[in-house]
Amino acid sequence: MTSIELANTVCKALSEKKAQDIVIVDVGGKTVVCDYFVIASGRSTTQVRALADNVDERLSQWSGLEPERKEGVREGRWAVLDYGAVVVHIFNDESRDFYRLERLWENGENITKYVEE
Numbered sequence: 287m288t289s290i291e292l293a294n295t296v297c298k299a300l301s302e303k304k305a306q307d308i309v310i311v312d313v314g315g316k317t318v319v320c321d322y323f324v325i326a327s328g329r330s331t332t333q334v335r336a337l338a339d340n341v342d343e344r345l346s347q348w349s350g351l352e353p354e355r356k357e358g359v360r361e362g363r364w365a366v367l368d369y370g371a372v373v374v375h376i377f378n379d380e381s382r383d384f385y386r387l388e389r390l391w392e393n394g395e396n397i398t399k400y401v402e403e
Contacts, residue, residue, distance in 0.1 A: 289314075295347055311391050325376075327379055365377075
């Protein structure tokens, strides 16, 4: 599975649980950490946890992939799942607005809003 296919698979899992404002940010030319960030929002800390759990479960089922690291899932404000080539950031609305992660990494051409097919 290519890194963009992985990013789209993550988006599909997020969409299943009604994540809001899902975007893929191509950061491959800006960092050696990963190729893509997938960023999404949940309406509450409970939904953020549910979204992270669903991504974890679905990637394991569909692709046999497990995250290399997981952070912040229990707190539910900003969950991070690291799949190597793709790092998933799931925020509650307040945290996403505060950190504005997309703005730190965008260059005007490297953000794609996910639209379910």
